[in-house]
Amino acid sequence: MTAPDEDADPDSPEGRGGAASVIPAAPAGSGRSGLDRRRILGAAIEFIDGQGLNALTMRRLGAYLGVEGMALYRYVPGRENLLDGVVESVIDELYGDPDVHLAASHGWQDYLQRLAHGVRRIALAHPEVFPLVATRPPAAPWVRPPLRSLRWVESFLDALIDTGFTEESAVAAYRAYSSFLLGHLLLEVSQKGVKISPEDHPEGVPEAAADTDLSEYPTVVRLEPLLSLDESAAEFEEALENLLGRLEVVLREGRTPRRGDRRT
Amino acid sequence: MTAPDEDADPDSPEGRGGAASVIPAAPAGSGRSGLDRRRILGAAIEFIDGQGLNALTMRRLGAYLGVEGMALYRYVPGRENLLDGVVESVIDELYGDPDVHLAASHGWQDYLQRLAHGVRRIALAHPEVFPLVATRPPAAPWVRPPLRSLRWVESFLDALIDTGFTEESAVAAYRAYSSFLLGHLLLEVSQKGVKISPEDHPEGVPEAAADTDLSEYPTVVRLEPLLSLDESAAEFEEALENLLGRLEVVLREGRTPRRGDRRT
């Protein structure tokens, strides 16, 4: 079903190289006994990708690994920690992505562009996992967003500061960038999440939905084809470019612009 | 504790009029017997605001209402549905907000501005609830974002179309606006969510955290004061204004700008 050519999304799974596959871990119940934290986290990710987050329970994950559920507790302190680990693991895929660099060797715009697409690739590869990134309470109070690892935050700030941003504007940029990524990807991922409805209406009237009464919302109904059109890639690109443009202004003016600009 | 004057956030709880209080419902366990769906949803919101989302269980919510837990099932089909109802209720607070209008009587910019602040007020009033807005699977596949109610989507699209947007650009605007709101508010809310840590360090060194080793992240450490500075209100304003500016361009050009047409 997925239109394979035409204007294929460069961030779609397998669109780019080898990133987005977590761990070479054994397929499912094969590689017996070699249990360890990484294998567990890898399995958890596979499991969530396949069965959804709600389906993930300790016992089921155990079974998925050919083991008894309680066995996991030898390597993982508990479920919450496991989920934290999952998030961390998923974000760590960035390190394996050859298109994403830790340093801004080709300018900050290139750096941010690559980073954004790297994160998007991850989000699209693990749509069920990604919301966790947004929801899990952060280890450090700042570091909220998509790049939850301190190492990435460090890299981000360094990259910008090295290329001329002031500290203030680098931090401002970090936040603007983060919330852009978070918002856009969350929206995109959850839009994909709802497939074309697994069952239902094998025939009968396609409009005038069965569950809710749409007759009060004529515009929504009329624009439905537009609304359900998926332009995410282009929209992402546009919003990203706009953001970069905004940051460029910040850079040039050396400060984060304030309304009415009465500064401290 | 909350610095009351200075440059008070206009969207902070009680900053604006009467919105952001769900339902006049009885305080806690007072108004006995009059159980019904709205009262339950109201109580659930209060409960989540007070005890956090994780603490919400059917039995506890029952107890909070002076009732036996199973009693709730007469009015609510189940927990999932309850959470959906909570989200819906919270969004419905928009209707009670005198500053937010359903129609763009003072131009679309005014409309979007008011709407954005209305949603922000809600997010700040219910920081524990808001992430649900982002996470809950949507009833209709499109309609993803902060304004989950079809009525608001309808209103949004009408407002823009009435003031000159094409259908395509109205939809594009809807998405850009949504993801902006979602991202920014989610970030903001979860940043506030982590208060000054309920317990711990009643004394001792405030920096050089006890749990993780920050020594590898000198920039993060150095910028920590900046990073934890809370400029959310200003940042929100700036990003919102930028977005509106972007939409204005879209409006003027009558189309959603595609990659390729430049205008730096």
Added chain:
DNA sequence: GCGGTTCCGTTTACAACGTAAAGCTCCGGG
């Protein structure tokens, strides 16, 4: 008044969850 229905809340019940604690089972070093 009175039997019956209907409403609403309680009780009881159960499977599944996260997790503590104790029990196996094997394995390499004395």
Added chain:
DNA sequence: CCCGGAGCTTTACGTTGTAAACGGAACCGC
């Protein structure tokens, strides 16, 4: 041969969401 520990399983407990049966009050037409 025995031992101790690593690694997994068993058993156990409290809590969760929810189905089903239950009780009692409030109302109905008579």
